[in-house]
Amino acid sequence: MTTLDVLDQGERRLISADGLDRTLFVEAGAGTGKTKQLVERIVSTVLRADVALSDIVAITFTEAAASELTTRIRAAFEARLADPDTPTADRERCARAIADADLAAISTVHGFASRLLSEFSVAAGLPPRVTVLDEVSSQLAHERRWERFVDRLHDAPEHEELLYRAALIGIPLSPTYHGEASFKDVAATFGQHWDRLDVLIDAESAPLPALDFAPFDAAVAALAEVRATCLDPSDRLAEHIDRLLPSMRTVVDLTDPHHKLRALTRRANWPKSRFGTQAAWGCPAVEIRELIEHVNDAAQASLAEAGAAVVDRLMRLTAAEVRNAAHERRANGGLEFHDLLVLALRMLRRSPEVRRALHDRYRHLLLDEFQDTDPIQIELASLIAAEPTAEPPGRWSDLPIEQGRLFFVGDPKQSIYRFRRADIGLFLAARDAFGGSGPVGLRTNFRTVAPIIDWVNAVFAEAMPEELPGAQPKYEPLVAARAADSGHDHRPLVFGSAHPDPKVRAGELREAEAADVGAIVRDVIDRPDRWPVFDRRLDRWRPARPSDVAILIPTRTSLPFLRDALDRDDVPYRLATGTLVYDTQEVRDLLAVLRAVDDPNDTLSLIAALRSPLYGCSDVDLYTYHAARRRWDLRGTVPEGLDDSHPVVRALAHLRELWLDRWWVGPADLLGRVMHDRRAFLLGYGDPRPAEVWRRLRFVLDQARAFEEADGGETRAFLEWAALQSSDGARVHEPLLPETDDDAPQILTVHGSKGLEFPIVVLSGLTTRPANRRPGVSVLWGDDGVPEVKLRADVATAQHEPRADLEEEMDAHEKLRLLYVAATRARDHLAVSGHHKAGGDPNGTFAGRVAAFHDANPVLARPFELGGAEADGVGPDVPGETSDAVAATDGSPGVAGASLGRNGSPGDALADRDGWIAERSALLAPFRRPSTMSATAIARTVDPTIDDVDDDSRNGADARPLVRRRGRAGSAVGRAVHATLEYVAFDQPHDVRELAQRQCELEAIPALVDTVEQLVQAALASDAVALARRHRFHRELYVAATVGTTTIEGYVDLLVVTPDGLVVVDYKTDGATSPAEIDAKVAAYELQGAAYAVALEASTGLPVVDCRFVFCTTNGPVERSITDLDGAKRRVRDTVTGAPDGVADDPAPGDQGTLF
Incomplete structure (x- = not known):
């Protein structure tokens, strides 16, 4: 690998040698070696300024980073000590520093605060014995406190x-x-x-x-x-x-x-x-x-x-x-992490004696990763570094601090922890206060090859052109120290582009994006020579391995789509972040067993446990058992007609044993027993990645043990705690140790990847809008220090919305920084999603921004197109090279993984396979016609995007995933609207709000009750419902009839029986508003309505005289009828029978009786 010149050598020398007596504020870009500079400054301070290592405080963001920093400092002193050219005095200082390394104040800010409180517990007002509660204990304590508070x-x-x-x-x-x-x-x-x-x-x-x-x-x-x-x-x-x-x-x-x-x-x-x-x-x-x-x-x-x-x-x-509760914790000595910071700060503010003692002891304080730390940290450091006074001033920036006492290093472009109190405005204020004539900048990036750096610089220079005071820093370009001299193209790979349908759903975008991710990773596995990575241990380029790949996602929203795509492409993977484990099937199965044992009345969990691989009961087994007993209860006896060998009977017997023993064992032992008795680890062999399954099982078992140690813990409390871990923002212990022989790509959240680097990075999950407001409860703090609270859209304090607009803007800025963090994790290769909706703001999503930039600057990146040049290798080769993916004609190896065809040339096997698949499909086509077709399936022959029920208007890229349940309704809002219309009284609809609220709660969308109510009211105001008020009608009517050899079935939203015949009414809530959109929807839904008509005429003998679609909008109803109903019915019969147009039988409805 070729290393280019280091252009900021002067700044590095200032940090590590020339500026030891100066307060420096360092802005270090991603991959610029700030940890190395921090170590060199500490070593130089000990050797040149004759300061003991125990007199230095070094604070960093995570415990892992603190441990690494301690190790590197010790290694640096050991290297100096082993160097024969080191002067005797320096050798003595090195030996003393090595001895002090384990006792030095090198820790997180919470660890440092804990050290201060333990040394000055009397001044802090703490009892003699103090314990620090971990996250598990803190969450459990909060649960109990809240229950007692509500009772009071x-x-x-x-x-x-x-x-x-x-x-x-x-x-x-x-x-x-x-x-x-x-x-x-x-x-x-x-x-x-x-x-x-x-x-x-x-x-x-x-x-x-x-x-x-x-x-x-x-x-x-x-x-x-x-x-x-x-x-x-x-x-x-x-x-x-x-x-x-x-x-x-x-x-x-x-x-x-x-x-x-x-x-x-x-x-x-x-x-x-x-x-x-x-x-x-x-x-x-x-x-x-x-x-x-x-x-x-x-x-x-x-x-x-x-x-x-x-x-x-x-x-x-x-x-x-x-x-x-915080005061009680202080009195009892059981402190949470945030308590440590607050109590340490208050102790320093109150006690000049403590400030004097700490000021005299700690002569230098170095703050690493300053952009992501709690605001209390700057005040703690300033109070210790400043000359003690009887009464410190109100603001830390007003404290008199001697030069050289403080050292800050961080990157404002990597500030991504606002939800943990990190404040970019504070970083910029501290820079202005301590930066002197300007911050020291480290710009030379030693991590990433030059083509990727060029792309990153261009993208973010455009996205962050100027500093926004208190909100966003100006982008400072990085300078690559690594040349891409592997002989391959290392420009970033942009996959995906604008979807042709401007109304494409978020789920479809995520599916397309995930499919491309699977194809890219599959290409790395199949053609490793096309993805060379530099191995620092070998000091040379080598072909990529699967474990070189990291797939980074901003949130867990896209994870199910990603996992499905990787499974389809037979791509192995491992989840490298602890919070993701609770979304896996094997863990959900285990927790279902525990829920069924803990609560025998939880029928849903019991059936989920029985159907899981742990017990392996089929639907037939469940049916025969339920037919014999008619109820689900693990405490019952064996029903008549079944013996002990029945799978459900055996499974319930085991669950009953666990239920009887639940009082005597904790959740960890109960979980371990389930794993042992049901051979959970052996079942892992049924997964393509058994080692990954074993890793997840061990992780959950370790979590259960940690829970028991913290709480002494009953099973129900553990299940409640485990449910918390599936939410975004849950503070689960992040890292999972991989299997030693595990060679597979890993999936991480971007937050989980912070501080790490990977040879190949694939950025996925970029279809979400950066400016989306976070769902759920919102607590915002105003300039006056008073919080503003919102529970849902219609329940909030008076000043929440004005503050929320600013918060939304700050969130959008932070999410842009999140993209920067993700892109700079890559060392040798970077692939970025460009999947987005066509039209609208190109910067509306990360992927849209990437795609727009790529369209304007195609030279800086390369596209990814399945079936094109990328089919045989990713990206075009560097000009002047011969692609090694071109098949040779002399029998030499060609495309990786391709076998020889019948004529002996490589690649023919692929062509033969395509032909064989086509022939097979043609032979099987006549036998693939379904025996039953829903009305929606018939409509999909015209428009494949039609869902089982209309989607609500929030199904864009900016919509959070709505709950999907079994039943006819496909979306949460659509289901709630249809269910409300099923129960509301047409003649006196006074209970619309109550019914809508109830359905929204069932669908877990209480914040959308206003929208659901408006859509229901729109339907009630329609002429179709007015017609139903004057005649007999049926709601949610199931209809089925046989046409040819196929049965048509479906549910009719509203059927009105008039003297002239039947009128079919179908409610639509898919968000179409303009006349053009509605006309397009009517054309797409035409066969669906006609299918209802065909089935009704065949089953009742009554004619269907009208089929109306009622489009429910917040502006009222819009109604359309099928103009050529007879023609549409003929098309339905042709579609079902497979006959050419006009050939299928078209019986007129006759006097076959009536069901009405």
């Missing part, structure tokens, strides 16, 4: 009104289902910031205000008054208002404010209308329609005011509880 709230009479209003509005104290936003999450966030709660707690708290519905009442009165002035009673807007006013007046007439609050909560959005004429009203109809909006706005304002008051009061009670 319910026992206190003074909180009765508060809790009553909270229940009416739907503000849960604890989640009623997994993932529901509740005040328990607020308490967890407050626990990580309890030192900031004094302002909130000490502020005067006003009592709950009286509920005020006067604006709503006035708005309804105004609408009723205007309705009386209508000149045309048949005007559609007048009819619409007539349908709304009864339910509005019902709410107005309620005298009990609690009943009124509940009624508004259930129904706070009345449907809008697009109709009305000026002639009927004597003014533009839009002015009348706006009065409906005024009613909705007044209702929402009343609810928002009531909700904000409840949230504010609960927030103050929660804050007081969290602070009291």
Whole structure:
């Protein structure tokens, strides 16, 4: 490998030798060797300034980094000691430093704070014995504290009104289902910031205000008054208002404010209308329609005011509880990580004696990875470094600090831990305070080859052109020290581009992206010579190995798609981040067994356990057992007709044994017994990667042991704790040790890859919008120190939204830095996803930004196209080279992995295989016609993208994955809308809000209840539903009929029986709004509706005279009918029978009886 000149040698010399007596602030880009410079500065300080290693503090971000730093410092002193040219005095200093290395203050900021508290426990107000709780213990303690707090709230009479209003509005104290936003999450966030709660707690708290519905009442009165002035009673807007006013007046007439609050909560959005004429009203109809909006706005304002008051009061009670818990921990000596920092800082602020002692002892403080540390760190370091005074000033930047006492090193472009209190604004402020004439910059990158550095520089110079004060640094380009002299092309590989369908779903984008990732990794495995990597141990280039590949993902959202694609391509992989393990099937199976044993009434977990490979019960086994017993209970006896050899009976017998023993064994022993008895490790051989399965099983067992050691722990508590680990942001112990013989690519989160480097990096999961607001509870801190809280869109404190806009901008900046961190993990090869939606903002997603840049700068990267030049090797060769992937004609090796064809030339086998597959498919085609086809499957012959039910409008790249469940509805919003319309009373739909809320809770989308309600109200306002009110109708009607040899089946949303015949009504919630979009959807759905018509006519003998699609939008309903219904029905019969157009039988409906 060729090493280029180091252009910043002067800056490095300043850090390690010439600037020891100066306070330096170093901005070190990725891969610039900052750890080496830090070690050299420490060694030089000991040798040149005659400072003992024990007088130096070095703080870094992780325990692993601290351990590595200690090892490298010791190794540096040992090398100096072994050098015969080292002077005697320096040899003595080296020997003393080696002896002091294990006792030196080289640790994380939490470790350093713990050291201070243990040395000055009396000054800190701590008991003689102090223990530091790990993450497991802290989470469990929080669970118990919260349960006790909620019990106390319910026992206190003074909180009765508060809790009553909270229940009416739907503000849960604890989640009623997994993932529901509740005040328990607020308490967890407050626990990580309890030192900031004094302002909130000490502020005067006003009592709950009286509920005020006067604006709503006035708005309804105004609408009723205007309705009386209508000149045309048949005007559609007048009819619409007539349908709304009864339910509005019902709410107005309620005298009990609690009943009124509940009624508004259930129904706070009345449907809008697009109709009305000026002639009927004597003014533009839009002015009348706006009065409906005024009613909705007044209702929402009343609810928002009531909700904000409840949230504010609960927030103050929660804050007081969290602070009291922190004080109890200090008194009891059981401290959490954040307690260490707060108590150490408060001790330093209060005690000049402690500051004097620490100032005299620690003469130099070096802060590594400064961009990602807690803001308390800078104040701790400044108080120790500054000359002690009786009363320190209020701000750390005002402290008088002697030159050379402090040293900072970090990279603001790698600040990616805002969710753990890292503050880019603080980094920039410290740089301005301590940087003097300017920070010292390290720009020479020793990690990555030049072509990748060139691409990174160009991309981020465009994305971060100027510094945004307090928010984003200006990008400073890196200089590559490594030349790409392997003889291959090392430019980044950009795979994927704009999807041709601008309405493509996020899932489809992720599937396409994951498929390309699988193809790239497969290419590395099959053609390693095409991916040379530099082996530092061998000091030469060598072909790539599978373990050289790291697939980095920003979040776990894309992980299921990625794993499926890798499995399809037979690509081995391992999950290198602990938090990802809880999403694997084998771990879910084990936890299902434990849940079934812990709670015999948990039927879902019991069946999941029985169907898992651990017990191997088939669906037939489950059916025969249930037919004999009619209920699921592991405590029951063997049902009649079955013997002890039945698989389910045997499985339940084992589970019963575990259930009987559950009181006497902890979760770790119970888990170990399941693994042993059910041969879990042996079952790993059924996976293509058994070593990976064993690794995950051992990891979970170790986690269970850690839980028991921390808690003494019962199984139910362990299961609750394990459920927490599947959430984003869960602080699980990250690294998993690989098997020693494991040669496979690894999958990591970008956060988990921080500080690491890999020969080949593939960036996946880049289809998500950077500016997405994080789902769930949001707690934001204003400049006044008062937190603003949001549980869901309609429940938040008054000032949350203004602050959220700034927070969203800060999140977008951080996610851009996350992309920089990911790209700079690569040493020799980098592949980046460019999969994104066509149209719109190219910077709307990471992949869109990458693709747009590649289109504008194609020379800096190379494309990846399956079936093109990349099929035989990734990317074009360097000009002037001969590709070694071209098949030879003399029998010499050609394409890697290709066998010889029948005529002896390589590559013919691939062509023969393609031909054989085509012939086989043609032979089997007549036998592949399904015996049963759903109406949706028939429609897919026209538009393959049609889902089992319409998707909601959030199915874009910016939508978080919605819950998918069994049943007809394919999306969470679509299912909720259809279910609500199934139960709501058409004649008096007063309970829409309540039904919608219930369905949204079942679908785990409570924040979208307003959207669901609006879509339901749109359907209720349609002419189709109006028709149903006048005739007999059936909802969610299952229909099936045989056409030829195929059975057509499906569910009809609404079937209206009119004197003229049947009318099929199908609700659509797929977000189409413009006339062009709706017309396109009608064309796509035409066969689906016609299929219902064919099945109904065949099964009932009644004619279907109309098939209507009701597109439910937030602006009201849009209805379309199939214009040529008879022609569409013929096409359905042709599609089902496979006959050419016009050949299939087209029987007219006859008098075959009726089911109605």
